[in-house]
Amino acid sequence: MKTLMVQGTTSDAGKSTLVAGLCRVFARKNYKVAPFKPQNMALNSAVTPCGGEIGRAQALQAVAANVALDTDFNPILLKPNSDTGAQVIIHGKAISNMEAAKYHDYKKVAMEAVLQSHGRLVNAYDMIMVEGAGSPAEINLRENDIANMGFATQVNCPVIIIADIDKGGVFAHLVGTLMLLSEEEQALVKGFVINRFRGDIGLLQSGLDWLEERTGKPVLGVLPYLHSLNLDAEDAVAMDNVLEDKQLSVAVLLLPHISNHTDFDVLRLHPNVDLRYVRHTQSIGSVDLIIIPGSKNVISDFTFVQSQTWSAEIKRHLRYGGKVLGVCGGLQMLGKSISDPLGVESSVQHITTLGLVDFTTQLSAQKTLTQVSGSCKLDDNDVAIAGYEIHCGQSHGPAMARPFLYFSAHPNGTEQDGFICDDNQIAGTYLHGLFDNTEAASAILRWASEGHLDNDMFDLNKHRETQLERLADVCEQYLDITKITAITCGE
Structure with a gap:
């Protein structure tokens, strides 16, 4: 057991960022770490050295893990080309365009590609940090699921659920998500992480105690709101940089x-x-x-x-x-x-x-x-x-x-x-x-x-490294890394 999956209560809960942070934390501890996302839907992609295509988030996570890009890090990539259809990319290569209903039936085939990639990574790496997609509690998407609990149950890996407190309703998000899972899936959930907290942590403690008592699952950490954290965005276009004194x-x-x-x-x-x-x-x-x-x-x-x-x-x-x-x-x-x-x-x-x-x-x-x-x-x-x-x-x-x-x-x-x-x-x-x-x-x-x-160029690669180190420092400070390590390694 050396695979850990991060699932979220919503899109943009912080899954990509947490996986990137954990990749850098464990890479600094000299583990050979691989990022993994079974199925990604995004128009931002990257090209691997072998000429394959993967999601931008997995490319960033590979940088965080200090490993070369690999198509196995994101075996299924969907690139929307309309409101109902997308180009389907498997192991880095486009196979066809599919409407959503057709792809839903195709998921059983896609799962085989996902398991092949995961199997190769298990044999090559010490740890695999897996990112889910959206939420595991989307009832209409649970049949033939390969992105969240469908994958986790197939490989029997532990799951951490992350929620964004900045959106409001964080305890309802976490408890509601857990309650919508089957008993088998709930057993795989080993703890929660709360993301983007601002203020006095002492004022949150009663809620954390209630959450642990209500669910029987530990809170593995509360990550602060990281102002000006600039990392490669997977979907949303980052804010403009509007300057008054512009050249x-x-x-x-x-x-x-x-x-x-x-x-x-x-x-x-x-x-x-x-x-x-x-x-x-x-x-x-x-x-x-x-x-x-x-x-x-x-x-x-x-x-x-x-x-x-x-x-x-x-x-x-x-x-x-x-x-x-x-x-x-x-x-x-x-x-x-x-x-x-x-x-x-x-x-x-x-x-x-x-x-x-x-x-x-x-x-x-x-x-x-x-x-x-x-x-x-x-x-x-x-x-x-x-x-x-x-x-x-x-x-x-x-x-x-x-x-x-x-x-x-x-x-x-x-x-x-x-x-x-x-x-x-x-x-x-x-x-x-x-x-x-x-x-x-x-x-x-x-x-x-x-x-x-002015010839005052911005070095993106240096900036990215600085941001990843900052993220890893915050993860080590605010997460129970010892417990997360034990969960990942099945101890």
Whole structure:
């Protein structure tokens, strides 16, 4: 018994964060730890060294555990492409698009993939820290469940339930969740964690005593509200970084199916960048740089762009000398058209796009998934750049004769990516994570600001490490790590 599962009373209760914290705590104690999430639903993903795709939360947890990314950390990834359907990714590779009802029946097959991955991790690691999804008490989702108690009962692993006290009703959440579980499932629950507490812990003690007496389960800790904890977000777009004394203003279009918005975390945290997301019905306004981000359903999202005032505003922005950057799906929208003859993402087979750059895009069934490195040339110097690609489209046209970057090596033999227009105002790339490298981010921001931005770059990797260490310190201070270790190891 070396698998511990963290389930939550609600979405955003703190499951991802607690698993990341425990991964770092046990890694610091020299355990070889693996994160694991049987089934994840998210549009933010990461690419593994072997060319697979996993959820962003498991990528962060792998960093916390000091281990390389592995598709076994997240065997089932669902990427929504409509209100009722999603792309189904198993062991890092997309197998098909499914409507919710069809996937519900498919879960029995998906469970086999989950158990295969877990079995491999058990043989390779000292501990496996598992993250559940949503809540185990969703009555309508319990049949054929693979994300919460369905998995826990299959492998007979202990479970911790975490609840967010900041939402209110924490004792009702915990007791209610426990009571909605079967006797077998309740027996697997070994304790509770309360998250995001503010104030005097003494005022909470009577409630903790009641909870333990009422349920017969121990409270394993009360985690404080961690102000300014900035870690890679899995779903929700993080808050804007709006500065009064700004050197560069950036607007990111908040598309309905925006993917990998963590690309812009560096800009959000940069001390000299005013970053904001432009939402439905909002105008872009006066900015230095407009970014059109990635999209899981690019044709649908471009239709949304057309329904706003954004197309006209982008063209006016360019007339006044502003810069525009398209990333992945955003790159595709800048061209003349997008075709989807096989229905990879949409039932619409062809759409005319912004037409700002001379190229066209066609979506194909084969998804490009790879980690890449190379150099970009936005000024007189070649700047090292690295990131990852997740896309189905291939773009071709005269604009690609002046590429955004040159690959040092690419698994597909591709030598270059994207474009920079001759007037130096518009650039596009398929590369995600392009701002994560400080030197590359600095070069892109110099391009966007015409060289007026102070060369005071934000180091995201260093920041992430600082935040993970802070999280682990808090976990060690406020959780009963000795008891959690004993629970995990079956003692």
